[in-house]
Amino acid sequence: MAFQPRSIAQYSEAAVTVDLDKCIAHKGCTVCIDVCPMDILDIDPATGKAYMKRDECWYCLPCQKDCPTGAIQVAIPYLLR
C-alpha cells in the first residue's frame, strides 16, 4: 500500500456564541447569517439555530447589532484577546 494522504482538522473556541433560547432561526430568521461580511455563520442542523461555523471573524459586529432578539454575542477572538 502506498502512503495515504489525509487531512486533519484543528479546532478553535468559537468567539461568536448564540443563546439558543433567544435565537428564532427556527421561525425563519437568518439576519446574522445574511449580514456577516465573512459569511462564517450558518444554521446548526443539530439545533436549528444560528452558530459560528468558521474561525474567520473580523469582530466587526453587524451580526450582534442586527439580531432582532439579542441572541448572538461576539467576543474578541482568542489570539487578540
Added chain:
Amino acid sequence: MPNDIKVIESEYDVVVVGGGTAGPMAAIKARERNPGVRVLLIDKAHVKRSGAISMGMDGLNNAVVPGYATPEQYTKEITIANDGIVNQATVYAYAKHSFATIEQLDRWGVKFEKDANGDYAMRKVHHMGTYVLPMPEGHDVKKVLYRQLKRARVEITNRIVATRLLTAADGSVNGVMGFDSRTAEFHVIRAKAVVLACGAAGRLGLPASGYLMGTYENPTNAGDGYAMAYHAGAELANLECYQINPLIKDYNGPACAYVTGPLGGYTANNRGERFIECDYWSGQMMLEFYQELQSGNGPVFLKLDHLAEETIQTIETILHGNERPSRGQFHAGRGTDYRHRMVEMHISEIGFCSGHSASGVYVNERAETTVPGLYSAGDMAAVPHNYMLGAFVYGWFAGVNAAERAAAIDFAPIDAEQVEREKARIFAPLLREHGLPPLQVEYKLRRFVNDYLQPPKVTRKYEIALERFAEIREDLQQLKAADAHELMRCAEVAAILDCAEMAARASLFRTESRWGLYHLRVDHPERNDAEWFCHAHLKKGADGRMSHLKRPVEPYIVPIAEQEKDAYDRLRLNPTTAARAVATA
C-alpha cells in the same frame, strides 16, 4: 472539466463589482445619469453590511469645505504629503466635487457634526490645512446607501465573488466572471462597462497576532480588484507606495488620532512625550513612528490620560460606537481605561490602498483605467489619500461615465475560450480528492510577505521572496476546497499571491527611497528626483509577465513653492517644541 457546474449567464449595461462605499455610489449615479441603463451591483458579502464602512465611520478625513479650505489648498497638501508624485488633476477633481458629495450624503440622511449655526464642525488634523469633519452619529451610512440603491432600482446580487474580467477582441472590458460563494454556481455577466470598487488589498501582510482575518482592512478585501485589473491589462500605479498604518496593537484597528487629536489626545512614546507634530497618516509620519519604536523610546502609545472626564466620555462614545465598535470590549479585556493607561500602538501589516496612501489601479479624473470600458473607484483606484469621501466622489464619477459609455455602444461578443479557461481555473480545487487547505497556503504566503516585504526593504530579501512566491504559485495547483466557501478562500489566495508578487516587483523597480517608511529601500536610501520623480506603473506584458514603465508626473495645476515641498519631512519635534506642544495640548 467540471460539467456539472451550473453556469448562469446574464447581461447588464453596467456592472459594478463591490458594494462597499464607492460601488453603491457608482451604481446609484449610473442610474441617475441615465434611467434607461440597467445596472447590476455585485458583492462578495451582503451590500447591507459590506466593506470598510460596514458599521459606519467616525468622520470624513479629507473634506474640502468652503470657508475652511479650497480645492487648491487641498491639492497642494496631498501633493506634498505624497512627495510630489501625484496626478494633480485627479486630486483636484476630487477636491472640487468634495463638498457637493457631502451635501448629497447629508440630503440622503448621513449625519455629520454641525455647530450651533448648523455649519459643518471642521477640525484640523493634517499638517497644513483643516479637512476633518467628524460623524459622531456615523453608524447609519450603509443603511442610507441601501435605501438609495433600492430607490434607484439598482439590481443587487450578494455573495458573488468576482474573479476575472472578460475582454473583447479590441482589448476593452466586456464582462465579469465569478461564482456564488454559497452555491458554487458560475456567473458569466456580459456588460458594456464595468466599475471595479473592490477596496484595498487588505490581506497582503499577516497581522502580528497571527490571525489571518484580524486585518486592518475588512478582510473581504483580499486584493481581488487589483488582480482582476492586472489580468485585464490595466496599468497599476506606484504599488511600492504601500499602505502601513499606526494601529492599536493586537486589535489592529485604528487608534483614531483623528478623533482624539482635536480633543487633545496625541501619539506619544514610552515616556508619554509627543514626538511628532502631526498625527495625519503619511509615509513620513510612519517613518518617525518606526524610528521611535526602534530607538528604545517605544512602544508608541495613544495618550489620553491627561484629558478631562467629560472629554474621555465623548471619545468613548464615538470610538466604541462606530467604525470598529468591538474596541471597547478589547480594551476592557486588557484593563485599559483611557483615564489611567495609554493605549499601546504598533505598525500594521503592509497592504495596497490608495485610500490611505497611493498604491492603486491607475485612473484619470473620469475614473477611467487604461482599459476601455473599465472604471475604478475607492481604495483600489490610484487617487492618493482619497479615504471614504474620495471613494464616494470617484464612485460618482465612475457611475456617470460608465452609464454614458453604456448608452453609446453595443455589447461585444463574449470569448468562449476565456470563459472555459476561468471555469477550469476556479473550480479545480473543488474536484480534487486531496490537497492543500487554502487557509494554510494563505498563512504561509502572508508569513513570507511579512518576513521579506515589510519595510525597510532589502533587495536580497525581495529576491528571496520572489523565489518563495514562485513555489507558492505551484502550490495553487494543489489547493483543495470542500465547499463553495472554501472555494472563495482558494480564489482569494490566488489574488493575494498576485498582489504579493506585484508588491515585490514594483518595489524592486523603483531604485530609490520615497514616501518615508512606505518605500524605504535600504540599498537605495536616498530620494533620487533626477531619475525617479515619476510614476512607476506595472502591467501585464505581452509575454504574460509583469512589466514596468515610468510615466512622467503630469504638469501641476497648483504650483508648489520650493520651500513648501518638504513640509512633511519636518514632522519630528525637537525637544523644545515637543515640550511646548505637550504644554499646549
